[in-house]
Amino acid sequence: MVGEADLGVEYRPLTLDPSDPDDERALAGLRATPHIEFNDLRGLLAAEFGRLNDPPDTGEGAYDDRWVYYPWRRSVLVLPGPRTFRAIRLDRNRNKLTRAEQDRLSTVTVGVVGQSVGHAIAYTLAQEGVCGALRLADFDELELSNLNRVPATLFDIAVNKAIVTARRIAELDPYLPVEVRGGGVDAETADDFVDGLGIVVEECDSLDIKLLIRESARRRRLPLIMETSDRGLLDVERFDLEPDRAPFHGLLGDTAAEQLRGLSTRDKAPYVVGLLGARDLSARMAGSLVEVGETLNSWPQLSGDVVLGAASVATAIRRIGLGRPLRSGRTRVDVEQALDALADPEIDTGECPADPESDDQAGTTTDRILVCAQRAPSGGNIQPWSLHSAPQETRITLEPRYTTAMDIGCRGSAVAVGAALYNARVAAAAYDILGTHEYLAGTEPGSPLTAVLRHGNGTDPVLAADYPYALARETNRRLGYGGQIPATVLTGLAAAATAEGARMRAVADSPGIRAMAAVLAESDRIRYLTPLLHREMFAEMRWPGDDLTDGIDTRSLELAPDERVALQIGRRADVMAQLHSWSAGAALGDYARDRVRSSSAIVALTFTDDPDAEPGALTGYARAGAAVARLWIQAQRSGLAVQPMSPVFLFSRSRTELAALSPAYADRLSTLQGRFLEILEVPEQDSVALVLRLSYAAAASVRSRRRPVPGADSRR
Structure with a gap:
C-alpha cells in the first residue's frame, strides 16, 4: 500500500x-x-x-x-x-463572461488575506473562474462562532481557516492552483505574501496587518480591494495606477503599523470608526460597537452581508483583470437602503424609450438646445455667456463680465461661445430643427460677440450622432497610463477639427511631450507667481461647501496626497511672493509637468485669421471653438481622456499684451510662447484657440456642473 x-x-x-x-x-x-x-x-x-x-x-x-x-x-x-x-x-458564465474573457482572467493570481470574509470571496472567485491561482492566508483555526458567516461545517472546527477554504475550493475545481499560508501574514512575511500576485484582497481583523499589506502592495504597485460587511462598503485602492496613493485613502493619516499592533477589540474601535466613518455606519453596527467588551465579544457580521461583499469584490476583480475602468475610491452596495427604495417597475408600453440623458431631457426642444449649449467647455468653467432661446432661434451672447486677465481681448470667451454654438447645433440636429448659424460682432449692448442658431427643419446625421457625447463630455485630469494613440484615431481627431475650419497640431512622441511638459510647467509656475493671475486662478476653484455650478471643483483636479498639500500651500499669496523674491518655485509646475508627461499626445487647435478681419477678431476664435468641441467629443468617443491646458500666453498676440498680463515675467513668457509654437510647428500666420492633453486614463472622479439655464430644466 x-x-x-x-x-x-x-x-x-x-x-x-x-x-x-x-x-x-x-x-x-x-x-x-x-x-x-x-x-x-x-x-x-x-x-x-x-x-x-x-x-x-x-x-x-x-x-x-x-x-x-x-x-x-x-x-x-x-x-x-x-x-x-x-x-x-464555466459554460453558464457565458456571455456575462465570454470564453476569451475567461481565458484572460485565468492569468490573474489573487491573494486573499483573512479567511472569514475572505473565505466567501476566495470561493466566489474560484466559482466564477475569474482567477488563475489563489494564495490564501490566515493563522487562525475555525471555531463554532465563525459558522454564522463562514460557509464551512462542524467537521472543519479546529482546522486552519485557510485550509478550510482551500479544501472547499479543491472540491469545486481540483485544477485551480491554491497556495495556503497557514501562519497568516506578519511584518516579516507581508512582502513575501504579495510577491507574484496580480491583485490583493485584504479581509483580516488586525489593523497593523491591514496597513502592512497595503504598504507591501503599494511598493509592488498592486491593486488592493477590501469589503467591509456593513452597508456593503467596498474600498478599491489602485496602487498599480497611483503608487503614491496613501493607504486607506489617507483616512488614518500618518499612523504607523506599530501603533496598531496588539490592540484589543475595544481599542481597535476608534480606528475602525475612523476608517468606516461614524456617520456612515449602519445604526445596528454603530450601536454594536458601543457594546463591544460589554455585552459583545466583537463586532457582528452576517452571512448575507459577507456573501454580498464577495460578489462586490469579484466584480471589482473582473474589471481589473479585464482592463476595464475601475478607479480608486469607496462605494456602498447597501441592500437595506435599496429595499427602502422599492418601487413599482415601469411597464413597457411598446413606445420608444426616452433619451438616455434623462436629466437633461426635460422641457421643450428649445430647452434641450439651451441645456446642451450650457454643457460646452469654457476656461475655468466660467460659462462666459448668456443663453436665450425663442421658437425661431437660439442666441449665445458673450458676457465680458465673466472674463479674466488671461482671457485677453475676450478671445478665450469667444472660443467658449463657439463651442456652445456647436453644442446647440448638435442638439438641433438631433431634434430635426437645424438651421443656419452665424457670428455677429457688437450687435448686443455691452457684448463683442453673439452666436445665432436659427431653427429650421433640417438635420445632420454626423452632428446628431454627437448629441449624447456632448451631454456626457467631461474634463479628465487624471494621470495617463501612457500608450500610443493609433494613427487612425489621430486622423479622426484631425478630421473633426478640419470639419469646423480649424487645424489640429499634435505632439505625440516622447521627446516632444517632455519638451511640452517643460514649457507648460514653467507657464504654471509663472501663473502662481504673478499676483493677479494667482488671485484669479484660486477664485475659479470651488471647495467643499461652495456653490459648484461654476468654477473648478477641486475634487476634479484628481490630486494625490502630496499634491493636495502643495495646493494648500499654493493658495497662500504670501508664500508665492516669497518664492518670487527668491526666483524659485519650480515645484509649482509639477502638477502640469506630471500630467503632460503621462499623456499620449498634446494637441493644439489653430486657425488662420480671415484676411478681411481685424487682427485678433473674435469670430476666428469662435469658429475654432466649434472645432474644439467637435474634436473633444471625438476624442472621448475614441476612449481618450481630455484635459484643456491653459498656458499663460495662450491668447497673447504681442509682447505688449504679455507685459500687461505679467510684467515681471513678460520676457520669459515670450520665450515660452516661441518654444511652444516651435514644438507644435504652428506657422506665424496661425493663432492658437486651445491646447488639449490627451491620454488613456481612469475615469474622472467628478464631472463639472453648470449654472441653471433660465427657462430650461438644467439638472445634471
Missing part, C-alpha cells in the same frame, strides 16, 4: 495521470488501501459536455483524464482533463 503521507497535502488534492508510471503506482496503492472510495464522473460529464451549445475544441481526449485523490475525504474522483472540465463548469 502507498503511504498516505505521499498522497497530497491536507488542503490540496493529489492529481494522478495513469499514463505516468509513478502516478500509476500511486493509484494502485490507493486501490489497495482500505476505505478509500472511487467515483468515476467521466460518463456524466461527457454527456453534459455533449449537451453544450457551441462547445469549444479543448484538444483533450481520454488520455487527458485524471484521477484526483482528496486525502481529507479519503475519496478519488475520475475527471476529464482540465480544459474540458472547465469548459463544462
Whole structure:
C-alpha cells in the first residue's frame, strides 16, 4: 500500500495521470488501501459536455483524464482533463463572461488575506473562474462562532481557516492552483505574501496587518480591494495606477503599523470608526460597537452581508483583470437602503424609450438646445455667456463680465461661445430643427460677440450622432497610463477639427511631450507667481461647501496626497511672493509637468485669421471653438481622456499684451510662447484657440456642473 503521507497535502488534492508510471503506482496503492472510495464522473460529464451549445475544441481526449485523490475525504474522483472540465463548469458564465474573457482572467493570481470574509470571496472567485491561482492566508483555526458567516461545517472546527477554504475550493475545481499560508501574514512575511500576485484582497481583523499589506502592495504597485460587511462598503485602492496613493485613502493619516499592533477589540474601535466613518455606519453596527467588551465579544457580521461583499469584490476583480475602468475610491452596495427604495417597475408600453440623458431631457426642444449649449467647455468653467432661446432661434451672447486677465481681448470667451454654438447645433440636429448659424460682432449692448442658431427643419446625421457625447463630455485630469494613440484615431481627431475650419497640431512622441511638459510647467509656475493671475486662478476653484455650478471643483483636479498639500500651500499669496523674491518655485509646475508627461499626445487647435478681419477678431476664435468641441467629443468617443491646458500666453498676440498680463515675467513668457509654437510647428500666420492633453486614463472622479439655464430644466 502507498503511504498516505505521499498522497497530497491536507488542503490540496493529489492529481494522478495513469499514463505516468509513478502516478500509476500511486493509484494502485490507493486501490489497495482500505476505505478509500472511487467515483468515476467521466460518463456524466461527457454527456453534459455533449449537451453544450457551441462547445469549444479543448484538444483533450481520454488520455487527458485524471484521477484526483482528496486525502481529507479519503475519496478519488475520475475527471476529464482540465480544459474540458472547465469548459463544462464555466459554460453558464457565458456571455456575462465570454470564453476569451475567461481565458484572460485565468492569468490573474489573487491573494486573499483573512479567511472569514475572505473565505466567501476566495470561493466566489474560484466559482466564477475569474482567477488563475489563489494564495490564501490566515493563522487562525475555525471555531463554532465563525459558522454564522463562514460557509464551512462542524467537521472543519479546529482546522486552519485557510485550509478550510482551500479544501472547499479543491472540491469545486481540483485544477485551480491554491497556495495556503497557514501562519497568516506578519511584518516579516507581508512582502513575501504579495510577491507574484496580480491583485490583493485584504479581509483580516488586525489593523497593523491591514496597513502592512497595503504598504507591501503599494511598493509592488498592486491593486488592493477590501469589503467591509456593513452597508456593503467596498474600498478599491489602485496602487498599480497611483503608487503614491496613501493607504486607506489617507483616512488614518500618518499612523504607523506599530501603533496598531496588539490592540484589543475595544481599542481597535476608534480606528475602525475612523476608517468606516461614524456617520456612515449602519445604526445596528454603530450601536454594536458601543457594546463591544460589554455585552459583545466583537463586532457582528452576517452571512448575507459577507456573501454580498464577495460578489462586490469579484466584480471589482473582473474589471481589473479585464482592463476595464475601475478607479480608486469607496462605494456602498447597501441592500437595506435599496429595499427602502422599492418601487413599482415601469411597464413597457411598446413606445420608444426616452433619451438616455434623462436629466437633461426635460422641457421643450428649445430647452434641450439651451441645456446642451450650457454643457460646452469654457476656461475655468466660467460659462462666459448668456443663453436665450425663442421658437425661431437660439442666441449665445458673450458676457465680458465673466472674463479674466488671461482671457485677453475676450478671445478665450469667444472660443467658449463657439463651442456652445456647436453644442446647440448638435442638439438641433438631433431634434430635426437645424438651421443656419452665424457670428455677429457688437450687435448686443455691452457684448463683442453673439452666436445665432436659427431653427429650421433640417438635420445632420454626423452632428446628431454627437448629441449624447456632448451631454456626457467631461474634463479628465487624471494621470495617463501612457500608450500610443493609433494613427487612425489621430486622423479622426484631425478630421473633426478640419470639419469646423480649424487645424489640429499634435505632439505625440516622447521627446516632444517632455519638451511640452517643460514649457507648460514653467507657464504654471509663472501663473502662481504673478499676483493677479494667482488671485484669479484660486477664485475659479470651488471647495467643499461652495456653490459648484461654476468654477473648478477641486475634487476634479484628481490630486494625490502630496499634491493636495502643495495646493494648500499654493493658495497662500504670501508664500508665492516669497518664492518670487527668491526666483524659485519650480515645484509649482509639477502638477502640469506630471500630467503632460503621462499623456499620449498634446494637441493644439489653430486657425488662420480671415484676411478681411481685424487682427485678433473674435469670430476666428469662435469658429475654432466649434472645432474644439467637435474634436473633444471625438476624442472621448475614441476612449481618450481630455484635459484643456491653459498656458499663460495662450491668447497673447504681442509682447505688449504679455507685459500687461505679467510684467515681471513678460520676457520669459515670450520665450515660452516661441518654444511652444516651435514644438507644435504652428506657422506665424496661425493663432492658437486651445491646447488639449490627451491620454488613456481612469475615469474622472467628478464631472463639472453648470449654472441653471433660465427657462430650461438644467439638472445634471
